[in-house]
Amino acid sequence: MVKISDIMSAIESYAPLHLQESYDNCGLQVGNSNAEATGVLLCVDVTEAVVDEAIALGVNMIVSHHPLIFRGLKKLVGRSDIERIVIKAIKNDIAIYSAHTNMDNTRGGVSARMAQKLGLTNVKVLVPQQGKQVKVVVYVPTAYADAVADAMHASGAGCIGDYDHCSYRIEGEGRYRAKAGAHPFVGDIGEMHHEPETRVEVIADAARKDSVVQAMLHAHPYEEPAYDVLQLQNESPYEGLGVVGDIEPTSAEDFFAKLKTVFDVDAVRYCGDATKPIKRVALCGGSGAEFIGAAVSSGADVYVTGDVKYHDFTGNASRILIADIGHYESEQYTKDIFYEIIREKMPNFATYYAKSENKQVKFFI
Numbered sequence: 001m002v003k004i005s006d007i008m009s010a011i012e013s014y015a016p017l018h019l020q021e022s023y024d025n026c027g028l029q030v031g032n033s034n035a036e037a038t039g040v041l042l043c044v045d046v047t048e049a050v051v052d053e054a055i056a057l058g059v060n061m062i063v064s065h066h067p068l069i070f071r072g073l074k075k076l077v078g079r080s081d082i083e084r085i086v087i088k089a090i091k092n093d094i095a096i097y098s099a100h101t102n103m104d105n106t107r108g109g110v111s112a113r114m115a116q117k118l119g120l121t122n123v124k125v126l127v128p129q130q131g132k133q134v135k136v137v138v139y140v141p142t143a144y145a146d147a148v149a150d151a152m153h154a155s156g157a158g159c160i161g162d163y164d165h166c167s168y169r170i171e172g173e174g175r176y177r178a179k180a181g182a183h184p185f186v187g188d189i190g191e192m193h194h195e196p197e198t199r200v201e202v203i204a205d206a207a208r209k210d211s212v213v214q215a216m217l218h219a220h221p222y223e224e225p226a227y228d229v230l231q232l233q234n235e236s237p238y239e240g241l242g243v244v245g246d247i248e249p250t251s252a253e254d255f256f257a258k259l260k261t262v263f264d265v266d267a268v269r270y271c272g273d274a275t276k277p278i279k280r281v282a283l284c285g286g287s288g289a290e291f292i293g294a295a296v297s298s299g300a301d302v303y304v305t306g307d308v309k310y311h312d313f314t315g316n317a318s319r320i321l322i323a324d325i326g327h328y329e330s331e332q333y334t335k336d337i338f339y340e341i342i343r344e345k346m347p348n349f350a351t352y353y354a355k356s357e358n359k360q361v362k363f364f365i
Contacts, residue, residue: 001036002036002037002346002349003033003034003035003036003037004028004031004032004033004034004035004036004037004060004061004095004097005033005034006037006345006346007037007040007061007063007097007342007346008027008028008033008097010341010342010344010345010346011063011097011099011338011341011342012099012102014106014108014337014341015099015102015103015105015106015109016102016106016205016207017102017207018102018132018205018206018207019101019102019105019106019129019132019239020100020101020102020105021101021105024067024070024100024101024102025067025069025070025071025098025100026067026098026099026100026101026102027097027098028095028096028097029067029068029069029096029097029098030068030069030086030089030090030094030095030096031060031061031089031090031093031094031095031096031097032093032095033095035060035093035095037059037060037061037095037349038058038059038060038061038350039057039058039059039060039061039349039350039351039352040059040061040062040063040342040349040350040351040352041053041054041057041059041061041062041063041352041353041354042062042063042064042335042338042339042351042352042353042354043062043063043064043065043335043353043354043357044064044065044066044328044331044332044334044335044357045064045065045066045328045357045360046062046064046066046068046085046096046098047081047085047356047357048081048084048085048088049356049357050062050064050354050356050357051085051088051089051092051094052088052356053354053355053356054092054094055092055094057352059094059350059352060092060093060094060095061094061095061096061097062089062094062095062096062097062354063097063098063099063338063342064096064097064098065098065099065100065103065110065331065334065335066098066100067098067100068082068085068086068096068098069082069086073086099334099338101241103334103337104241104285104286105129105239105240105241106239107238107239108337109337110285110286110330110331110333110334110337111126111241111242111243111283111284111285112243113285113333113334113336113337114243114263114283114285114304114330114333115243115245115281115283117262117263117333118247118258118259118262118281118283119247120243120245120246120247120281120283121245121246121247122245122246123243123244123245124237124243124244124245124298125236125237125238125239125240125241125242125243126240126241126242126243126244126282126283126284126291126294126295126298127240127241127242127291127294128235128236128237128239128240129235129236129239129240130233130234130235130236131206131231131232131233131234132205132206132207132236132239133203133204133205133206133232133234133236134203134204134205134206134209134229134230134231134232135201135202135203135204135228135229135230135232136152136157136201136202136203136204136209136212136213136216136227136228136229136230137199137200137201137227137228137229137230138199138200138216138220138225138226138227138228139172139174139197139198139199139200139225139226139227140197140198140200140220140221140222140225141174141185141186141195141196141197141198141221141222142171142196142197142198144219144220144221145169145198145200147219148200148216148219148220149165149167149169149200149202150219151215151216151218151219152167152200152202152204152212152215152216152219153165153167153202154215155204155208155211155212155214155215156204156205156208156211156212157202157203157204157208157212157215158202158203158204159203159204160203161237161238166202166203167200167201167202168200168201169198169199169200169201170198170199171196171197171198171199172196172197172198172199173194173195173196173197174194174195174196174197174226175192175193175194175195176192176193176195177190177191177192177193178190178191178193182223183223184223185221185222185223203232206231209229213227213229241284241288241291242282242283242284242285242288242291242294242295242305243282243283243284244280244281244282244283244295244298244299244300245280245281245283246279246280246281247278247279247280247281248279249277249278249279250277250278251277251278252270252274252275252276252277252278252302252321253274255278255281255302255323256268256270256274256323259304259323259325263325263326263329263330263332264329264332265325265326265329266362266363266365267363267365268323268324268325269308269313269323269324270321270322270323270324271308271313271314271316271317271321271322272302272313272316272317272318272319272320272321272322273317273318273321274321276301276321277301278301278302278321279301280298280299280300280301281300281301281302281303281304282294282295282298282300282302282303282304283303283304283305283330284303284304284305284330285305285306285330285331285334286305286306286307286327286330286331287305287306287307287327288303288305288306288307289305289307289308289309289312291303291305292312292316292319292320292322295320296316296319296320300320301320301321302320302321302322302323303320303321303322303323304323304325304330305322305323305324305325305330306324306325306326306327306328306329306330306331307324307327308322308324326359326361327361328359328360328361329359335353335354339351339353
């Protein structure tokens with residue numbers, strides 16, 4: 001039996017909730033996570049038509065990219081689209097789950113999928129996340145160093161890119177004197193004790209700090225272990241917003257034509273010098289105008305995103321070629337990521353793309 005929580009766990013193992021931006025509202029929006037899941041419908045935006053489609057299909061979970069509930073609801077009286085959608089979902093026992101900026105920030109997320117569709121190589125994060133990790137440092141009797149490190153690794157610590165079980169160790173000597181009332185693992189009350197110890201250092205996501213520390217304390221043989229938790233300011237080479245990569249040299253005209261084909265856009269809005277060849281491309285799914293400066297710094301010849309305003313275009317035209325392909329268009333392949341995550345974990349589970357969903361912003365040509 002597949003539960004709603006199983007679908008949530010599968011998505012969050014790929015795009016953990018701690019990666020979402022502070023303003024966002026990712027996760028379960030409506031519904032009971034303990035309920036059995038009968039199927040899932042995938043979309044970018046949750047609309048009444050999407051909910052009706054879920055009802056018709058007999059599925060009781062919708063997974064969307066954009067959160068249905070972005071700001072708090074004070075009433076549920078059906079006066080807005082969001083209120084009506086929530087009411088209909090509740091009446092029909094349909095859970096609604098969203099993975100938004102956590103899917104933007106995660107490795108292999110929205111912008112990385114755009115890069116894959118365009119065939120970019122040497123892809124790197126455009127705006128890396130920062131300050132999302134801690135270092136846990138603990139001093140442990142040398143004979144127990146492996147056991148303590150293994151416990152922290154099992155709780156999620158020690159992962160660096162494509163490597164796990166990472167730690168750094170320094171051999172030394174611990175000194176202490178147990179006072180009355182103590183129950184020392186080694187040594188006697190009132191006597192100075194010298195013990196061969198190992199300093200074990202591991203890196204962990206800040207969101208996992210408590211579980212890592214608890215795992216360490218549980219495995220540590222000392223009554224009162226000495227340890228530090230240090231906040232790191234490292235930039236993540238894998239997690240963040242947007243990407244930049246290389247492409248076979250092409251003209252702006254041919255590149256724009258490729259954008260139209262790959263992302264099924266009716267028109268590409270652009271500004272800047274379109275006479276130079278394009279060799280390096282920066283991308284950001286959704287509304288990415290705030291990262292134009294990062295795209296310039298990355299050495300990109302063109303920056304592809306959505307929702308670019310007039311003054312963002314004209315104010316940067318001398319610095320970089322900017323192409324706006326639309327918000328929905330840049331994020332549509334998020335549904336493919338959802339599909340792959342769910343089918344990998346649950347190959348036979350009923351998973352559908354919303355057929356009722358279409359571009360909400362259209363061009364009259």
